[in-house]
Amino acid sequence: MSIVSLAFAGYVLLVLAAYYALPRRPQNWLLLAASYGFYALWDGWLLGVLLALTAFNYLLAQRLAPAPTPPEIKGRQRGNRRLLWAGIGVNLAALGCFKYADFFAPEMNDLLDSLGITSSSVEIVLPVGMSFYVVAVIAYLVDVFRGQMPPSRDPVDFALFMAYFPKLVAGPVERARTFLPQLAAQRTVDNAALERSLALIAFGVTRKLVIADPLNSMIPAALFDDPGRYGALELWGYLLAYAFALYNDFAGYTSVVRGVSGLFGIELSRNFRLPYLARSFSEFWNRWHITLSHWLRDYVFYPTSRALLRRNPRRDNVPNLVLPPMLTMLASGLWHGPGWQMLAWGGLHGVYLVGEQMLALRRPVVPPGQQPLWRQAAATGVVFVLVLLAWVPFRCELPQAVNYWRGLADFSSLQRPTFRLAIVLIPALALDWMQRREELAVLGWPRLVQATLLALETLAIFLVLQADTGAPFVYGGF
Amino acid sequence: MDRTEVHDKLRTFVLNDMIRMPDYDLKDDEPLITGGLVDSFSLALFGVFVEETFNIYIPDPDLTVENLDTLNQMIDRVLQDMA
Known part of the structure; x- marks a missing residue:
């Protein structure tokens, strides 16, 4: 669904009509459901990748925050470094699998052929928006690790940070530090x-x-x-x-x-x-x-x-x-x-x-x-x-x-x-x-x-x- | 360390190491980055300087034009983090 199409305009109007009939908390649930619905329309089964990375990063961040001990240099706190690198590694590996594997597909097919293994041609499709939400969530993990923000305790808000449909396809690459507080606040749209x-x-x-x-x-x-x-x-x-x-x-x-x-x-x-x-x-x-x-x-x-x-x-x-x-x-x-x-x-x-x-x-x-x-x-x-x-x-x-x-x-x-x-x-x-x-x-x-x-x-x-x-x-x- | 002392140390650093013109008549509220005297990349230099001089760490995402465009903003940030 292109964002400059009548279909998208209709989708937004439908969501807006329901959105303003709800109080703040259910508004976030509605936006999350609308975001997943929007993503499913783009790339049905690849929604699973987004859901898996959301769950992984949400849980990981809970264990990343630095211990409340005085740092060597004032303000320079550090959490669990191994966990951080593991988290960055998993996110980059997921992105790499989808984004770069296709680049090596010819070599992989040649290798399989030379080993006498019959294979159908390797072709991997990049999930829409993945490059954008992966870099955004890496920034979130680093900020939590450095003690610059607490990990999000609200799974719905965090999932919405990952999947919010206006920014899902091609950014902007939002920072959790500025985006999540907006989800926790009452929202009004004046003239x-x-x-x-x-x-x-x-x-x-x-x-x-x-x-x-x-x-x-x-x-x-x-x-x-x-x-x-x-x-x-x-x-x-x-x-x-x-x-x-x-x-x-x-x-x-x-x-x-x-x-x-x-x-x-x-x-x-x-x-x-x-x-x-x-x-x-x-x-x-x-x-x-x-x-x-x-x-x-x-x-x-x-x-x-x-x-x-x-x-x-x-x-x-x-x-x-x-x-x-x-x-x-x-x-x-x-x-x-x-x-x-x-x-x-x-x-x-x-x-x-x-x-x-x-x-x-x-x-x-x-x-x-x-x-x-x-x-x-x-x-x-x-x-x-x-x-x-x-x-x-x-x-x-x-x-x-x-x-x-x-x-x-x-x-x-x-x-x-x-x-x-x-x-x-x-x-x-x-x-x-x-x-x-x-x-x-x-x-x-x-x-x-x-x-x-x-x-x-x-x-x-x-x-x-x-x-x-x-x-x-x-x-x-x- | 009081404001005057922080001001003098930072002013000397900005003139010698960031602008690289020790004789430049820098005003305390003169825009350094939006005014084109230094580029935003020089803020890495500022980050390391305050670590070594004032023993405070300013996180990378806070090294921005919005936060640190003038000498006054730099002084405020250092004093706030030292408090």
Whole structure:
């Protein structure tokens, strides 16, 4: 069930009608039942995996909390380390089985064949949303282990933290520390919250249906499989289209689910803040897929960086400079999928971050706000182009990616991409412009302007639906 | 350790090790990260410094721009954890 379908809208309305007829406690039971129902519609039998991991993590966390003894360093408490690693191991192993086993399936089939064992082809399907709920629950275990939050004593609330249907398919990656207290509190949705939620849904649907889907439909099907057939201008144009399609697809998805969740009085985190306007790579990662980026920062980058700095506090020490960003970005690549292409994508971003840190050590600090505008624009341009180049291995296998990069520099053919790309990119930029200072600044605009924008959006959606450009959400596949 | 002492130690650290400009005229409420003087990754450096200097541990998820964007916020956090 796509979240931009009438079926989903109907499902949400049905749940909402029952939700507001109930007191708080049964509201959570209803949301849990609705979440499992929603998941069963996506992936019937794989609901069992979610239930098993929920039960396992709930029980494990009860035994993880640190003993109430004074720590060596004030505030640095630690629970049962072996249990923590066992818990992380089980969650990662479960994710690995489903996410990465398919990557090794050909080798496994070859091995079985060479041993003379007849087997049907190994094919394993990744449960929808598993990559998202596994990282969220690992953060929960670590936080309980460090004594930063008590283990959840309420199995219904904990199960809902794992399965809450607006965030189940593709995040945001919520922290238990902020999500669980919302489930324990009374929830009210006043007019302002309702207006905000509906605006988020409108922005999200526009990003998905009016921008991402048409852009995706304009990219030639063979582009990433056989980039040699296209000239440099086409390759640059379609890469630009892919970058904006990916961004609007995922930002649109997040906006819709945040809006839907707001209707239940539960706030979900923002995932995007105009990422392509970043003036540095560290800024880019504070603007792109923010909840995952911050998860990686808190549970990979900081622990690695702090461990290295404790051994050698010099900032310009090579391991301190290189290892934390490289490990973090390689982990990000692996999270997105198995294979060399995602490692190349993550590795490239790691190299960008290391390069930026090394340059920063050699230059006097000038805050971006105090730099001349041309320099800020140039920095944004450089970051954007390098991010574009990194999207190539994100989208296609490494040999094709190398051909794509070669093609980008080969201007022997000056064939241009379709002009229709520009028609879609203009509203994409307009949406970012509208959200440049505040995400929902539009709510403060005159009613007449709001009504005109809504009418334009409705017309655009109607026209796009006539063209039937629909496609599933990209991050639903992770 | 009183607020002045914590302030002086942290200010010296921020200027020498985070911004790396000892002569910079840093205001106590000047945004360090949102103002672009340092990036959020430098907060790992801050985390290790307060461990060694004040014997307090600030958990990784608390090393955020929202919590530690200014010198004043850093001082408040250190004093709160030392209490």
